[in-house]
Amino acid sequence: MAKTLFEKIWEQHVVTTLEDGTSIMYIDRHLIHEVTSPQAFEGLRLTGRKVRRPELTFATMDHNVPTDDRYNIKDPISKAQIEALTDNCKEFGIQLFDLNSDKQGVVHIIGPELGITMPGTTIVCGDSHTSTHGAFGTFAMGIGTSEVEHVLATQCLPQKKPKTFKVEFAGIPKAPVSAKDLILKFIGVVGTAGGTGYVLEYCGEAIRALSMEERMTICNMSIEAGARGGLIAPDETTIDYIVKNDRPYAPKGEELEKAIEYWKSLPSDPGATYDREITIDVTNLSPQVTWGTSPGMVMDVTGTIPNVDEVPGYSPKDVQHTLDYMGLTPGTPLTDIKVDTVFIGSCTNGRIEDLRIAAKYFKGKKVAEGVHALIVPGSQQVKKQATEEGLDKIFVEAGCDWRESGCSMCLAMNPDQLKPGERAASTSNRNFEGRQGKGGRTHLVSPQMAAAAAVEGHFVDIRTWEED
Amino acid sequence: MSEPVKNFKGILATLDRANVDTDQIIPKQFLKSIKRTGFGESLFFDWRYDEAGKDNPEFELNAERFKGASILITRNNFGCGSSREHAVWAVDQYGFRAIVAPSQGEGENKIQAFADIFKNNCAKNSIITIELTEAEVEEIFQMVGRYEGLEATVDLEEQRLILHLPEEMAFHFDIDPAVKKNIIHGLDDIGLTLQKETDIEAFELKHNTQIAPSNVS
Numbered sequence: 001m002a003k004t005l006f007e008k009i010w011e012q013h014v015v016t017t018l019e020d021g022t023s024i025m026y027i028d029r030h031l032i033h034e035v036t037s038p039q040a041f042e043g044l045r046l047t048g049r050k051v052r053r054p055e056l057t058f059a060t061m062d063h064n065v066p067t068d069d070r071y072n073i074k075d076p077i078s079k080a081q082i083e084a085l086t087d088n089c090k091e092f093g094i095q096l097f098d099l100n101s102d103k104q105g106v107v108h109i110i111g112p113e114l115g116i117t118m119p120g121t122t123i124v125c126g127d128s129h130t131s132t133h134g135a136f137g138t139f140a141m142g143i144g145t146s147e148v149e150h151v152l153a154t155q156c157l158p159q160k161k162p163k164t165f166k167v168e169f170a171g172i173p174k175a176p177v178s179a180k181d182l183i184l185k186f187i188g189v190v191g192t193a194g195g196t197g198y199v200l201e202y203c204g205e206a207i208r209a210l211s212m213e214e215r216m217t218i219c220n221m222s223i224e225a226g227a228r229g230g231l232i233a234p235d236e237t238t239i240d241y242i243v244k245n246d247r248p249y250a251p252k253g254e255e256l257e258k259a260i261e262y263w264k265s266l267p268s269d270p271g272a273t274y275d276r277e278i279t280i281d282v283t284n285l286s287p288q289v290t291w292g293t294s295p296g297m298v299m300d301v302t303g304t305i306p307n308v309d310e311v312p313g314y315s316p317k318d319v320q321h322t323l324d325y326m327g328l329t330p331g332t333p334l335t336d337i338k339v340d341t342v343f344i345g346s347c348t349n350g351r352i353e354d355l356r357i358a359a360k361y362f363k364g365k366k367v368a369e370g371v372h373a374l375i376v377p378g379s380q381q382v383k384k385q386a387t388e389e390g391l392d393k394i395f396v397e398a399g400c401d402w403r404e405s406g407c408s409m410c411l412a413m414n415p416d417q418l419k420p421g422e423r424a425a426s427t428s429n430r431n432f433e434g435r436q437g438k439g440g441r442t443h444l445v446s447p448q449m450a451a452a453a454a455v456e457g458h459f460v461d462i463r464t465w466e467e468d
Numbered sequence: 469m470s471e472p473v474k475n476f477k478g479i480l481a482t483l484d485r486a487n488v489d490t491d492q493i494i495p496k497q498f499l500k501s502i503k504r505t506g507f508g509e510s511l512f513f514d515w516r517y518d519e520a521g522k523d524n525p526e527f528e529l530n531a532e533r534f535k536g537a538s539i540l541i542t543r544n545n546f547g548c549g550s551s552r553e554h555a556v557w558a559v560d561q562y563g564f565r566a567i568v569a570p571s572q573g574e575g576e577n578k579i580q581a582f583a584d585i586f587k588n589n590c591a592k593n594s595i596i597t598i599e600l601t602e603a604e605v606e607e608i609f610q611m612v613g614r615y616e617g618l619e620a621t622v623d624l625e626e627q628r629l630i631l632h633l634p635e636e637m638a639f640h641f642d643i644d645p646a647v648k649k650n651i652i653h654g655l656d657d658i659g660l661t662l663q664k665e666t667d668i669e670a671f672e673l674k675h676n677t678q679i680a681p682s683n684v685s
Contacts, residue, residue, distance in 0.1 A: 012675075016667040020646045024664055028677040036552065038502035049658070056677060064500060077500040084502045118678065128551040128585060142585055144553035146592035154661045156668060160644065192487060193545040196580040226548060228584055251678045259679035276576040294487050313579075318486055411550075413496045432491040432549060434514050 002269035004164050005233050006199045009139045009266070013122050015156060025159045028121035030057040030151050031107050032094070034064065034085040035413070036126030040149035041088040052155045054093040058116055061085055061098060062106045064413040067376050067403035070099055078414070092152070105379020105405045108132040108347035112216065113381055115247025119234040119263040124151055129347045129429065131222040135215035137234040137266050139199065142223060162228045163275035165198035169206035171283030176462045178357075179214035180349060180427070180446035182206060183221045184288035188298040189280060191313045195227030198276065201268065202232050206282050212241040213353045220348045221429050224295040233267035287462055289334050290431045290444040292322040297431075301449070301461045305332045325433055326441050327421065335459050337443070341424040342373040342454035343436070344447050345403075346410035349427035350378030352385050354447040359391040361451035361462075367399035368457030374401045374416060376408040400454070412436045425453040470594040472654035475623040476565055478538030480612050480631075483528055488542060489549035490586060494558045507554055508561030533616045539629075540567045541608050544579050547586025556589040566596040566622045568629065570605035591647040592657070596622055598629055598641045611637070624652055 003011075015024040032040075037059070044051070051057065064078040073079040082099075089096040097103040103110060108129050111117040117133045123140040124130060126148040133140035143157070150157055169182055187194075200222050207215065215232050222230025239260060242250050251259045286300035296313065299306075307330040308316040308323065323330070328337070344350075344358050355377065367373045375395050377383040383405055386392055395402045409416040410428035412435065418424055420439025427450050431442040445453070452460045498510040515527045523530045529537075540559070546569045547555065559567070567590070569581035581599035582590075590597045600608075611631055612618050621630045624643070631637040650657055661668075 015671040016664055018646070020649075022646045024661060024667070026668075026671055026675060035499050039504045039553075042502070042504070047656075047658075075500070081500050081502055120679075121677065126551060126553075128549065142551040144551055144556070144585060144589035144592060146553060146589065150658050150661065153658050154668065155672075156661055156664075158646070158657060158661060191579065192548055193579045193583070196545070196584050223549075223585075226545070226580070226583055255676075255679060262679055294489075315486060317484070321485075411491075411496050413499065430489075430491070430549060432489045434495055435491050438495070438514055 002272040004268040004272045004274060005137055005201055005231055005266055006139065006164050009120055009122065009137070010161060012120065013139070022158045022160060024156045025122065027124050027151050027155055027157060028056065029111070029116055029123040031111055031116070031123065031125035031130070032057060032059045032148065033107050033125070033127065034061045034081045036145050037088065037148055038081060038084045039145045040126070040152060041092065043149040044092070044152060049153045051092045051094065051152045056155060057094045057152065059085060059089050059094050059096040060104055060107050060110060063407045063411065065099060065406040066414050067406045067408045067416060070404045102380050102384070105381065106347045106350060106407055108220065109350060109378035109382065112136065112212070113379060115242060115250030118242070118250065118259065119238060120266050124157065128223040129220050131227065131230050132216050132220040132347055134219035134222065134229050134231040135212060136238055137231055137263070139229055139231065141229045162199045163197055165195060165200045165227070166274040166277040167200050167202045168277070168279040169202065169204040170279050170281045172206050172209055173282045173285040176448045177285050177287055178446045178448060179210055179217040181285055181288045182282055183218045184290065184295070184298045184444065185282065185285060186280060187221065187225050187295050188288070190225055190278065192224060192294050192296040193226045195222065195225035198227050200225070200227045200230040201274070202230060207232055208235065211353060212237060213351045216351065217348055221295070224429055234263045235267070239263065287446065287449050289449065289459055290442070291326065291328065291334065292319070293325055293431055293433050295429070295431060295444060297322065298444070299334065301334055301459060303334055305330050305334070335461060338423065338458045339371060339425045339443070339453050340422045341418060342371060342450050343376070343409040343424055343426040343428060344374070344450050345376030345378065345408055346428040347378065347407070348429045349447050350376060350382065352382050354427065355382065355386050355391050356389070358447040358451040359394045361448060361455065362398040362400065363394050365398055365455045367454045371454055371457055372401065373399065373454040374403065374409060376403045376416070377405045379405045409436050425450045425459065470651070470654050473565070473594050473596070473651050474625050475621060476538070477619055477621045478565065479534065479536055480539045480541055480608070480618050480620050481529055481534035481537035482609055482612050483540060483542040484609065486543035487545045487548055490547055490552050490555040491549055493547065493555040494552065499552055499554050504557060505561065507558035508563070511558040511562040536563065538563050538565045539620055539622065540564045541605065541612060542567065542569050543605070544570055544572050544581055546582050548583040551585045553589045553592070555586065556593050556595055560593050560595055564595065566598055568598040568600060568605060568608065570602040571599050572602055591644070591650070594651045594654070596624060596651065598622070600639055600641060604639050624648060
């Protein structure tokens, strides 16, 4: 019988299925960070349980680390959390990439970078953006802390088999329209609960044409559509990413050959069926900008702020609340909206290609008066690469604030926060109320759009933006 | 592991918003704790308190009539966003033991009542998530508006939500049988998985976590 990519991975990982239909699923890789793991380790201590396969768990600190003076954590509670992770990893024998490591970074950036993320495997992490790793054809999902404890103790998770959802992007968008625009468009079409209960599989010409890093941007935001995961079938692009680079944890030699053979068997069979399918023509896609407090509140850059009764899927009462929070008036063109802060970084858009494209927009230009442009590399390796390529100089010369790696203003757990009423163009993944700081107003965009907004001080249609 | 829960009775409170995300349920500044307790006071922090840290009178759940409520009635896609289990700990420690929300529509366009990870986290903490139809939830909103201090019983064994009105009103709900069993018996689900240790060991013998294949020849 023809099988989908997801079904193939699922079958490889079911240890046993119980009478009530729950399957015990084996977890190949477990990533942990400082925020959602301390209570899980505490649970192990209270029940006297051990970590079943410590060599399959990898830890880093990313969520609340400062991105300026990273060795001087002023917040004692953040510091305690970082220290707890260090102690827990030591006690239970888990590999930790701490602030002294040249491999430290945002957990979803370093997984692929280090070769921890491999096609056809299962990966979990106590973080909803674990879906990022799906770009490799990996079943990767975010879990809660009780489940983190479950995986530490058993290397398994009880799971009900999710449904499958084929998301086809037809046509190839024209640059400078990017992967971020594709995924924002998709979320706008299906809504933030459109993928709930499903594992998505992104496919189509537009996906095949993307680099691995762009595919990660797409899969990263699967959770913003509510999905349990989002996959892209591995192909030559995937194999090259792994094989042609130094990925210390990737298989080598004979193991690599076997692995490649397996990876090539993973793409969905012709005729495989899905529980839901959608096709979105992206040939003429415009750059996307969110205007509200849900990633589904998104529109073309050429759009205007809608009236309260013009937003499908949201009640007029909720839209009014959103407009009040965002300080926006219906009828305002998006390109008239001024920004105070620009954030380029996060597990969505904090990789080297994102920084390269942003640097292209900043080169020879200056950040607009009154705008704070924060550039946060996703990892120490990304930072090193960017420095070697001289991108850091371009950013600094343009007047950007070039930082150390971490989650930073994506969730603003560290000191990088918006002040009440401040408006940001952000390459991150969530525009929820208060997400980037209490009272802060977030517009999600691609790195290209963010950089142009930084230079002009307001959103611009980068397709027609004068480059000089 | 939680205390077994078969049924309970409590006051209903309404929160008339859709897509309530976990950043609203518990803002990030409260995620720095390394403990599992102390989150109740931070539930809906940004909506619940004013600048001075006093109760915001505009926020629905601060109404006197909802004091001591243990059943939250809200709108669809509740708990979307981050996987933070702190959100569920906050809901629990505030005193809510069940959340009722509607799904919208049918078939492939159906919008779920609860976000996936949040719902999972609720199950692990014996918070009962009750999905009803839009019309049913609308009716409950009406009744809560009409009858101050309205109470209901969540009967998990019978899968019924019973509103204690002059004329009793009951709603049937579906629940994953595994979740139901765990909550009713207060089972430790890590312990349940460990009961399958022989299967896990056998699986590990043939499964290479680097290159996966375990079932293919």
